[in-house]
Amino acid sequence: MATAGKTVGMPLGERLALIAVILLAILWLLPLVWVTGVSLKNNTELVVNPGAVFSAPYTIQNYIDLTKTSALGTWFRNSLIVSLSHTVLVLIVSCLAGYGFARIEFPGRNAVFIFSLVGLAIPGQAIIVPLHSFFNAFDLHNTYAALIIPGIATPFGIFLMTAYFRAIPAEIEEAARLDNASRFKIFWAIALPLAVPAMATLGIFTFLGTWNDYLWPLISATRPEMYTLTVGLAATQTNIDQSEGLGYLMAQSVFAGLPMLILYIFFQKYVVRAVAGAAIR
Amino acid sequence: MSRIDLVNINKKFGSYEAIADLSLAIDSGEFVVFLGPSGCGKTTLLRMIAGLEAVTAGEIHIGDRRVEHLPPGQRGVAMVFQSYALYPHMTVAQNMAFGLRNIGTEKSVIEAKIAEAARILQLETLLDRKPGQLSGGQRQRVAIGRAIVKSPEVFLFDEPLSNLDAMLRARTRVEIARLHQTLGATMVFVTHDQIEAMTMAQKIVVMSNGKIEQVGAPLDIYRRPATRFVASFVGVPAMNFLDVSNTEAVRGKLHVRVGETMIPTGVPAAGLSGPLTLGIRPEALRVDANGTIAAKVDVVERLGDKTIIHAMLPGGQAVVGEDGDTSALTFGDQVRFSVDSARTHVFDAAGRGHHAEVAP
Numbered sequence: 001m002a003t004a005g006k007t008v009g010m011p012l013g014e015r016l017a018l019i020a021v022i023l024l025a026i027l028w029l030l031p032l033v034w035v036t037g038v039s040l041k042n043n044t045e046l047v048v049n050p051g052a053v054f055s056a057p058y059t060i061q062n063y064i065d066l067t068k069t070s071a072l073g074t075w076f077r078n079s080l081i082v083s084l085s086h087t088v089l090v091l092i093v094s095c096l097a098g099y100g101f102a103r104i105e106f107p108g109r110n111a112v113f114i115f116s117l118v119g120l121a122i123p124g125q126a127i128i129v130p131l132h133s134f135f136n137a138f139d140l141h142n143t144y145a146a147l148i149i150p151g152i153a154t155p156f157g158i159f160l161m162t163a164y165f166r167a168i169p170a171e172i173e174e175a176a177r178l179d180n181a182s183r184f185k186i187f188w189a190i191a192l193p194l195a196v197p198a199m200a201t202l203g204i205f206t207f208l209g210t211w212n213d214y215l216w217p218l219i220s221a222t223r224p225e226m227y228t229l230t231v232g233l234a235a236t237q238t239n240i241d242q243s244e245g246l247g248y249l250m251a252q253s254v255f256a257g258l259p260m261l262i263l264y265i266f267f268q269k270y271v272v273r274a275v276a277g278a279a280i281r
Numbered sequence: 282m283s284r285i286d287l288v289n290i291n292k293k294f295g296s297y298e299a300i301a302d303l304s305l306a307i308d309s310g311e312f313v314v315f316l317g318p319s320g321c322g323k324t325t326l327l328r329m330i331a332g333l334e335a336v337t338a339g340e341i342h343i344g345d346r347r348v349e350h351l352p353p354g355q356r357g358v359a360m361v362f363q364s365y366a367l368y369p370h371m372t373v374a375q376n377m378a379f380g381l382r383n384i385g386t387e388k389s390v391i392e393a394k395i396a397e398a399a400r401i402l403q404l405e406t407l408l409d410r411k412p413g414q415l416s417g418g419q420r421q422r423v424a425i426g427r428a429i430v431k432s433p434e435v436f437l438f439d440e441p442l443s444n445l446d447a448m449l450r451a452r453t454r455v456e457i458a459r460l461h462q463t464l465g466a467t468m469v470f471v472t473h474d475q476i477e478a479m480t481m482a483q484k485i486v487v488m489s490n491g492k493i494e495q496v497g498a499p500l501d502i503y504r505r506p507a508t509r510f511v512a513s514f515v516g517v518p519a520m521n522f523l524d525v526s527n528t529e530a531v532r533g534k535l536h537v538r539v540g541e542t543m544i545p546t547g548v549p550a551a552g553l554s555g556p557l558t559l560g561i562r563p564e565a566l567r568v569d570a571n572g573t574i575a576a577k578v579d580v581v582e583r584l585g586d587k588t589i590i591h592a593m594l595p596g597g598q599a600v601v602g603e604d605g606d607t608s609a610l611t612f613g614d615q616v617r618f619s620v621d622s623a624r625t626h627v628f629d630a631a632g633r634g635h636h637a638e639v640a641p
Contacts, residue, residue, distance in 0.1 A: 169364060169366065171362045171363075171364050171366035172366050172367075172368060172369075174333050174353070174360075174362070174366065175360070175362060175366040175367075175368070175427075176368070176379070177332075177333065177352065177353045177354060178331060178332075178333075178353045178354060178358065178359065178360050178380070179354065179379050179380030179383055179427075179431075180354030180355070180380055180383040180384050181354070181379070181383050185383065189379075190368060193370040194369065194370060
């Protein structure tokens, strides 16, 4: 009723835009609905009639079967460890570097800042080979370190946090200096709490990116027990005989996507703000 | 509370000299206002006292200590910023406690100080709110409270009333003046608003282009401006400046010709020569049917208790005078002004002020 009330008196242009947005949202949701629907169907039935996804009966057998596959749990744990650790490290590096570039004057500051941003123009794929050689030289492949460390100094993160710290009024920090706060105390007790919206944005995007990352884990983790979810699921789905069935594969995908869904539900405000470009303000 | 001594202070930003060889003494417990237009260096000077801006040369003494090399937190000063600069993520109480926690003050002492400041500033009911939940006036009081709890030797105010509306500004002016009487602390207040300066200060420091133009009590500054700049900057409406074409000495006093009119002044004639400018404040230029200066009314401002008359002299020079509250003058009327010679000023070619001997 409230929504209906809001549309009353809405200009025609806005109504058309609203309808278009709703249609686009449905279009975007369709694959998700399809995957979820398939995951709730009996595998035998799907082989006979793939269109059966929109009609009963439904079953949660595929999800019950998931719990019996030990590898999925390992891959999930690996993804969680890698994504969380990587996100925390990206936040630490980005916040420290961003605050330094924004607030501490040192010789060559602008040159170093620009140099660090040059990384934005270098595609990740271009450094895969040297990255592989580097970790190979230290014999770190098939370890968490190899999955976590690459990319913790992200140019985007440094840029975002620098811009955000610069936007915090200098007078607030000056007041803290008059309040006898040390440089670290100002960073920790004043600047960092004020930068939570930007940190949330960066954290969410970093977590999503790491969780969904496929290329580097595929190259670095060659032993199944070190697979992340993306690599593990891909390995399962490229199994030619599809012995476990389509419904089971889709149940794996839904399971793998659950953390993302939960993350979005809890941090929706920051995700939307980030997409709208408001985190900089 | 402590005295402040600024000795030969110099401040350069690159090649630009913002403050040039400035010396000033502020007595303990004094309320001093730095007054001047934007860019005159008053805020830079305040920030140097606070330690937020380094001095290029010179000494700053607060009490018995030389402080120009000390960080802001160790100078014994507290500052109230124009934008209040409250910590947005902290409550009012946390804002006030932050500085005390940083120097390891005991919790019970912090609580007592906050309670006392809250009582003085009527913030008791707002202690658990965050700055975003407060009005401009309340934020201003919290900023002052944050300064009070530190019991500083010196309070510094950087245009703290600029963001308030006219009514609140007038009220806060009174509150700050009352606070000074209550605390008896040394206070330095920066403003470009001469009404704030006149109403609050015990001593005004008028600045222009990084230099002190005049230091004095508010009425001294108003009645005996040292320079033409001070005379023009202090007083609303501003002082009238009329070009003098000729002078005569009559019984030791200077009479000056402005256009076709000879105007007697109370300024001693001795030693005055060269190009001169006559200065008359609007209240010394009264509408008078028998007055010596003829003009044509341009704009009439009725303020309730008096009427401000803007008029044009025959030579095209604009003057501002006063009439009573019931003035019937309107645009285009011919008017005559009389000059109160005891309240006239003459400025020489260097801009130095010379005043009637007995200014009321």
